[in-house]
Amino acid sequence: FNLRELNSNQYFYFRQNVEPAYRQLIALLLEPTPGKSQPSPAAIKEALGYFQNFQTAEIESLFICSLQGDKNRSTIDQFIKDKQLNAAAIYPIVLQDKIGVIISLPDAEPLYYISSDHQNLLDYIEQQVIVLQDSSQARSTIEASAQNLYNLLIGSTQEQLANHFADSVAKTLVFIPDSPLSSIPLAALHDGKEFLSEKYAVVLSTGWLLKDSKPFQDVKLDSLIIAVEDPQFGDFEKLTIVGKEVANIKDLLNKPRVFFDTEEIFTTEELENDINQSSYNLIHLATHGQFSSDLRETFIIAAPGKTTNINELDGLLLSENRKNYQTLDLLVFSACDTASDDKRAALGIAGAAVKVGASSTLATLWSVDDGFTAEFMGRFYQELIKGNRSRVEALRRTQKYFVDDGFLPSDWAAYTLVGDWR
Numbered sequence: 001f002n003l004r005e006l007n008s009n010q011y012f013y014f015r016q017n018v019e020p021a022y023r024q025l026i027a028l029l030l031e032p033t034p035g036k037s038q039p040s041p042a043a044i045k046e047a048l049g050y051f052q053n054f055q056t057a058e059i060e061s062l063f064i065c066s067l068q069g070d071k072n073r074s075t076i077d078q079f080i081k082d083k084q085l086n087a088a089a090i091y092p093i094v095l096q097d098k099i100g101v102i103i104s105l106p107d108a109e110p111l112y113y114i115s116s117d118h119q120n121l122l123d124y125i126e127q128q129v130i131v132l133q134d135s136s137q138a139r140s141t142i143e144a145s146a147q148n149l150y151n152l153l154i155g156s157t158q159e160q161l162a163n164h165f166a167d168s169v170a171k172t173l174v175f176i177p178d179s180p181l182s183s184i185p186l187a188a189l190h191d192g193k194e195f196l197s198e199k200y201a202v203v204l205s206t207g208w209l210l211k212d213s214k215p216f217q218d219v220k221l222d223s224l225i226i227a228v229e230d231p232q233f234g235d236f237e238k239l240t241i242v243g244k245e246v247a248n249i250k251d252l253l254n255k256p257r258v259f260f261d262t263e264e265i266f267t268t269e270e271l272e273n274d275i276n277q278s279s280y281n282l283i284h285l286a287t288h289g290q291f292s293s294d295l296r297e298t299f300i301i302a303a304p305g306k307t308t309n310i311n312e313l314d315g316l317l318l319s320e321n322r323k324n325y326q327t328l329d330l331l332v333f334s335a336c337d338t339a340s341d342d343k344r345a346a347l348g349i350a351g352a353a354v355k356v357g358a359s360s361t362l363a364t365l366w367s368v369d370d371g372f373t374a375e376f377m378g379r380f381y382q383e384l385i386k387g388n389r390s391r392v393e394a395l396r397r398t399q400k401y402f403v404d405d406g407f408l409p410s411d412w413a414a415y416t417l418v419g420d421w422r
Contacts, residue, residue, distance in 0.1 A: 011293075014061040022054040027095050030112065044112045048102050051093055051178075055207050058179060062293065063310075063351045067208045076174060077104055079209045087172040087421070088161060089205075092153050094178045097121045099152050105164055113156040122180055122343060125149065132188050133366050135410040142408060146190035153181075153189060154196075165200075172201045172392060172421055179293070182346035183338055183365055187399055188413035195409070197399045201392040203421040206350045212327055213359035215422040216384065216391050219329045223256035224280040225249070226271065228287035230261060232305035236288045239335055241370045245286050248378030252385050253282065261304050268302045272316050281329040283317060284377075289336035291348030291363065297339050298348040310348065314355045330391065331358040334377050337367040349418055360391050360419035368414050376402070376415065392421035 029047035033040050039047070052075065056067050067073055074082065076089050089104040099115040118124050131137055131145035154161070154173075165171040173196075175186055186204065187197035196202055229242050246260055257274065259266050289300030295310050302308040308316050317328070331353065338345035346365060353361040368376075379401055384394035395417050402412040 010064065011062045014058060018057060018061075019054070022050060022057075023094075026050050026054070026093065030093075030095065030100050030114075039112060041109050044102060044110050047112075048091060048104065048110050051091060051102070052176075052207055055176065055179070059206055059347070059350065059354065062295070062347060063354055065354055067206075067354070070208075072211055073208045074211050076176060076205050076207050076209060079211075080106060080174075082211075083422075085172075085422075086165075086168055086170060087174050088164060089174045089176060090154065090157070092175070092177045092181050094121065094180055099181075101154060101157060103157055103160065111157070111160060115152045115156065118152070125152070125181070125184065126343065129184055132185055132409045132413060135408050139408070142410075143190050146188050146195065146409065147192055149184060150189035150191055150196065153184070153186075155191070158191065161200075170201065170390075170393070171199065172203065174203050174205050174421065176205050176207045179344040179347055182344060182350075183342075185365055185409060185413035185416070187396075187416075188409035195399075195403060195413075197396050197413075198403060201390075201396045201421065202417075203392045204346070204350075204416055204418045206354065206418070209420055210327060210357070210359050213420040213422075214327070214329070216329065216394075217388055219281055221254040221282055221385070222278070222280050223253040223282040223284065224275070224278070225253070225256050225258045225260070225284045226287060226302065227258070227260040228301055228304055230304055231288045231301045233288075233301055233307060236301065239286070239288070239370045241374050242286050242335070245334065245370070245374035245377055248374055249284065249381045252378075252381040253284070254385075256282075256284075259303075266303055268306050268308060268316060271302060275317060281327065282332075283328060283330075284332040284334065285336075286334045286373075286377075287336075289333060290339055291336060291345055291352070292339035292342050293344035293347045294339070294342070295348070295351070297342075298351065300333070300336065310351055310355055313352060314357070317356045328356060328358040329360065331356060331361045332377075333361070333363040334373050335367075335370060336363055338365050346416070349416070353419055358419065360417060360421070362391075362395070362415060362417050364414040365416055366414050368411060372407075372411050376412065380415075390422045392417055 091102040093100045101113045103111045128145040189196040298310040299307045349363045380398045
């Protein structure tokens, strides 16, 4: 049978028949209690449960996988509780022309906030994101759009978050957004004084994490770099400065195995054979690719002239040594892009993580200049490995470094971490 066709039909059925029912029920539960401005605590908790079930069903229908039935995974709230982590789980939900936000804090009842009305909400959000991606815009215009998104998503929660993290050194916000909101560059939200990533460590999640995922400081590195300068496919241009990226990160990754098309000719079969004989726990892909909510449009160029779609990705990157859930601790896509005109394209990043069994995935929400990428990735690994920091703190510090150096969100805000933030 045709797996792509099965996936497409299954997801179409989900979008047409299952999603509307979930959304109606969640919206009903989040209606204010008569005579009050808020729904009841019990209704908020019930709505959160249905939203979590909805997100799980969406991912399972899209990627033809099982999250609920996977004994090696736990929900984000359970993960935070079991690991005794001080992190806020934030669930932004599209409610017609408003955004409802549920915040789950450790050992506390969920809190609920709602944004003001916006006609054509998703189109409005898309316009703000386009401004953030555009380096030709004036800085004041960019910050205005960043503030608009901040006010929509978490502006009403800032006091509660500030109080919760008042005595904390690590301040982590785990966003589990509604899929139409998943392509928003969360690090670039702006409160009028500073970007969100200057104050908090920000990570994206599907709502599920691998139970045996571990802090990066506990990882003994065994690294693989796959770099393709000349894609030899479609309209993709050469990554002429990818060699600099490889040079910048190679010495930091503890003698990695490197496949680089300017140094040796290689095929996907050779990659697969090498990976099957190894136990790489960090894989860095410096090559073109695209993420989409349509898996037919989700792929990487794994070798010159050869694309690997998401349904083939686990066969390529999931070695025999890791099929018993020896974890891939970090998977990096440094030169990929999300499909244009697809508000749910970032689901493709989540799908890659699920398919390969990666604890964490670092990827870009839009195409970034390869010269900047070389500098950014070098700085990220320096913070991560030399600085002995968590994945998300290394990303936060890297982004802040470029903010302080005057760079715009169009450069640094595209980089998004999905999964375990430790």
